[in-house]
Amino acid sequence: MTPPPGWYRDPSAPHLERWWDGTAWTGHRRTPAATAPPPVPAGTGGTGGTGRAKAVALSAAAAVLVAAIVTGAVVLGRDGGSTEAKTPPTATPTAAPTSAAPTPSSPAPEPSADPSVVEDQLNGVTFTLPDGWERPENVVEDDAVMTTHGTYDCPGDPGLCRHGLVISRTVTVNDETSPKILAEQDIADAADDAYDRNRIGERPFGGIVSHEVVAAGPVAVAGRAGYYVRWRVRTAKGPGGHVQSLVFPSTVGTESPVLVRFVFDAGRDGPPLSDMTRITEGIRPAGDADTGGGVGSSIGPTDRPAAYRKVWPSPR
Numbered sequence: 001m002t003p004p005p006g007w008y009r010d011p012s013a014p015h016l017e018r019w020w021d022g023t024a025w026t027g028h029r030r031t032p033a034a035t036a037p038p039p040v041p042a043g044t045g046g047t048g049g050t051g052r053a054k055a056v057a058l059s060a061a062a063a064v065l066v067a068a069i070v071t072g073a074v075v076l077g078r079d080g081g082s083t084e085a086k087t088p089p090t091a092t093p094t095a096a097p098t099s100a101a102p103t104p105s106s107p108a109p110e111p112s113a114d115p116s117v118v119e120d121q122l123n124g125v126t127f128t129l130p131d132g133w134e135r136p137e138n139v140v141e142d143d144a145v146m147t148t149h150g151t152y153d154c155p156g157d158p159g160l161c162r163h164g165l166v167i168s169r170t171v172t173v174n175d176e177t178s179p180k181i182l183a184e185q186d187i188a189d190a191a192d193d194a195y196d197r198n199r200i201g202e203r204p205f206g207g208i209v210s211h212e213v214v215a216a217g218p219v220a221v222a223g224r225a226g227y228y229v230r231w232r233v234r235t236a237k238g239p240g241g242h243v244q245s246l247v248f249p250s251t252v253g254t255e256s257p258v259l260v261r262f263v264f265d266a267g268r269d270g271p272p273l274s275d276m277t278r279i280t281e282g283i284r285p286a287g288d289a290d291t292g293g294g295v296g297s298s299i300g301p302t303d304r305p306a307a308y309r310k311v312w313p314s315p316r
Contacts, residue, residue: 002022002023003020003022004022005019005020005022005172006019006020007019007020007030007032008020009032010029013029016029016030016031017031017032019122026252027252028121028122030121116128116129118135118146119286120168120286122170123168123169123170123250123252123258124250124251124252124285125168125222125250125251125258125285125286126282126285126286127145127146127166127168127279127282127283128278128279128282128283128284129146130275130278130279130282132148132149132164132271132275133146133147133148133149133164133166133271133275134146134147134148134149139162139165140198140199141167143167143168144165144166144167145167145168146164146165146166146279147162147164147165147166148162148163148164148165148271150162152269154204154205155204155205155206155237155238156202156203156204156205156206156207156235156236156237156238157202157203157204157206159198159202159204161204161265163269163270163271164263164265164270164271164275165194165261165262165263166260166261166262166263166279167260167261167263168258168259168260169259169261170256170258170259171256171257172256177249177257179225179247179249180218180227180247182227182245182247182257182259183216183226183227183228183229183245183246183259184229184245186229186247186259186261187230187231187243187245190243190244190245190261190263191208191211191231191233191243192208194233194241194243194261194263195208195233195240195241195243196208203236205235205236205237205240206236206238207235207236208233208234208236209234209236209240210233211231211233212232213229213230213231214230214232214242215228215229215230215244216228216230219246219248219280221246221280221283222248222251222283222284223251223285224249224251226246226248226249227246227247227248228244228245228246228247228280229244229245230242230243230244230262231243231244232266238265238267239266240265241263241265241266241270242262242263242264242270242273242276243261243263244261244262244264244276245259245260245261246260246261246262246280247259247260251285251286252285252286260280262276262279264276
């Protein structure tokens with residue numbers, strides 16, 4: 001059995017974690033958290049960790065013993081009449097590895113050296129933060145790449161809502177690779193997740209009343225040919241909003257399709273729809289700021305003619 005995708009201990013550098021895409025190691029590495037690092041997937045070149053665990057445990061115990069001895073020496077020095085206390089040397093505790101396997105979920109976007117850029121390491125792309133947007137904090141969606149500033153009281157069921165949210169994830173639910181088909185399949189789920197029912201069954205906006213297809217078409221993203229679909233959603237409470245599903249091939253690993261969801265509240269408090277274009281134009285392959293992208297760049301028109309626009313019943 002092949003281990004599922006996830007972060008595992010790097011067999012060539014055990015002090016780091018490396019992304020296993022389900023078939024092979026990728027080039028993505030990260031420093032593990034203070035908790036125990038995960039094991040190397042079986043059959044991928046790693047070695048057992050029993051001896052290392054014992055060595056780490058002994059090292060940690062020795063560090064504690066040394067700290068205790070030095071602390072005792074400081075106390076004794078004070079008792080002997082000395083008015084100067086010596087500072088004991090600091091030691092960095094090392095956590096012993098555990099046998100628990102990591103959860104094979106997409107890693108959260110990593111901070112970039114540029115404060116105006118958010119990097120999605122798993123999918124090998126970066127996002128530029130427009131004015132009025134920030135890195136996600138205290139967001140339920142673990143694959144969010146940016147949100148608008150602040151929160152407000154949801155107009156429906158109690159809770160806090162945000163005027164804008166952008167999510168980036170890898171499409172792994174099926175073997176389909178067509179950006180057009182994947183975007184058309186995802187848009188209804190994107191609308192439901194944003195404006196119908198949340199993860200715990202609440203309706204922050206009272207549910208979706210209707211939706212309208214306002215735009216759809218090919219789009220160039222990070223030098224790749226993609227496709228997007230945009231809906232205008234009307235809700236029972238509040239002004240509703242705009243939801244967009246954008247799909248394009250990844251530039252790294254197995255080139256699995258990348259799905260980017262845009263959720264923009266309508267009304268004067270929501271972000272301008274032009275930000276969808278700005279954010280799309282700002283998507284770049286990680287480490288390649290010169291690669292062109294942008295709505296319709298070198299691909300074709302971004303919007304269908306007005307005759308294409310239709311009003312459909314609510315998905316609920």
